[in-house]
Amino acid sequence: MQNSVEGYGDMREALRELCGRFPAEYHRRHDEKATYPKEFIDALTSAGWLAAMIPEEFGGSGLGLTEATIVMEEINRSGANAGHCHGQMYNMSTLLRHGSDEQKKRYLPEIATGALRLQSMGVTEPSTGTDTTKLKTTAVRTGDRYVVNGQKVWISRIQHSDLMILLARTTPLDQVKRKSDGLSIFLVNLHDAIGHGLTVKPIRNMVNHETNELFFDNLEIPAENLIGEEGRGFRYILDGLNAERTLIAAECIGDGYWFIEKVTNYSKERIVFDRPIGQNQGVQFPIARAYVNVEAANLMRYEACRRFDAHQDCGAQANMAKLLAADASWEAANACIQFHGGFGFAAEYDVERKFRETRLYQVAPISTNLILSYVAEHILGLPRSF
Known part of the structure; x- marks a missing residue:
């Protein structure tokens, strides 16, 4: 299954190859033991993916937020959890845009290599x-x-x-x-x-x-x-927060595609009453609706990235991308666990783990209700509610 605005084929292929070295059992084991997937994060770091936004003069790839979000999306789409490493991407935005030349020279090269986190x-x-x-x-x-x-x-x-x-x-x-x-x-x-x-x-x-x-x-x-x-720190931190919300939107999009692919394949194979459950419209429609909404959120993600990379105001787009993507991934998660039935609650299927992981983004890093308040007041001009 390919999303309609995927692009960056070579980049995605390389990320999928790296993520594929760490199968579901690896991430499941770390979840069960509440341990940190150090080997996985080290592999991403060594390959330069976590230094995507660091300029080449400091040892990074010199890419933008667009490419950084693709890294996060592909991590989650592989069945992993980018929450273990996404902080480096959005925290760097503050240092990159507002740090002194001396601070950049001192810290960015070592961050790029992974010597500093x-x-x-x-x-x-x-x-x-x-x-x-x-x-x-x-x-x-x-x-x-x-x-x-x-x-x-x-x-x-x-x-x-x-x-x-x-x-x-x-x-x-x-x-x-x-x-x-x-x-x-x-x-x-x-x-x-x-x-x-x-x-x-x-x-x-x-x-x-x-x-x-x-x-x-x-x-x-x-x-x-x-x-x-x-x-002036509040103004500076907004760059990091807008990047954070856009990156997490991409993670939710990755989750959404993971859930949809997982439940689609299962619905084709699961036979009940002598027919695959995916033949029933009661199963088809929630999955199709979730896919439509993930695709729509994906478009808003790219618009937020475009504006951020162009140094344009992107607060509204970053917030809306996060809300749309979080809602879409949660919708896909519910369809996935519902149509797996009891197996959706079994750890070996990984659905319950990913279900818990994507639920976080209804609350963090900013709740969906606060985003709606932002849109109501700052975009629609409605009276301030608090």
Whole structure:
């Protein structure tokens, strides 16, 4: 089964060959044991796929978000979970677009080779959630260092990262004209930070997705680790968030195609009442509807990528792509598990694992309801609801 706007044939073929070296049993085993698929991520890194967006002068491929989303799509379409590595793609956007030349020269070559891993972004907090401008973590300048205090939650891949992008308030909220002002971005060396002002508490969850709660207690960060200008961090982080939402849209699209192919093949082979269940329109229509919606989401994904790569405003397209793709993959997941019947709940079929993985994206990195609020207020001009 090919999607109508697939393109990039050679790239997809190479990705499928690499992903094919890691069969379903490999990913199932890591899911069962809640372990990290290091060999798989190392293979992607060695082949240069996770450095797709890093410019060639720094050892990367110099590609755009479009190509990066194809990497994420193909990982999920193979039956794997790009959630183990997607952070490097969107976290790099912040460093690439707003880091100094010195920061880029220092970090990007080692990120490209895999010697350094930039898989984590510290934004979300327990008491503010997606109300980012009200975050309470502070960074106070003291000489040539910033001292950080506060708390973050749902921060992924800390145990498999060397660096983290951190958003903290450097000017108190009551001292800024706009609540989006006074936030700054820092690059945190996790090896220096953990145990020296940063405490990490893992959060067990329904998906094998390593995530954590972070506690900052007078963590010192060198002032040279500030990215861009102090106080402009909220604007900078939006680039990373738009890339994140578009990349995750592509992951959901990959999931959607995986579910559709899985249930289509099963429906052709599963005989009940002397006929394949796929002969029944009650089975055909939900699968066909899911496919139509995945294809439509795919088009919005490419539009978000086009605008991002052209340095155009893409907030609306990134949000809509994420919503459409998350809904489409969830629709496909429900059809897949429904028509597998009891076998859909058996781990050996991998449907229940992928079902759990794609359900996450109804909630993260931004819930579908908040995207609808964004569209209502910022695109349709309806009154602000909160």
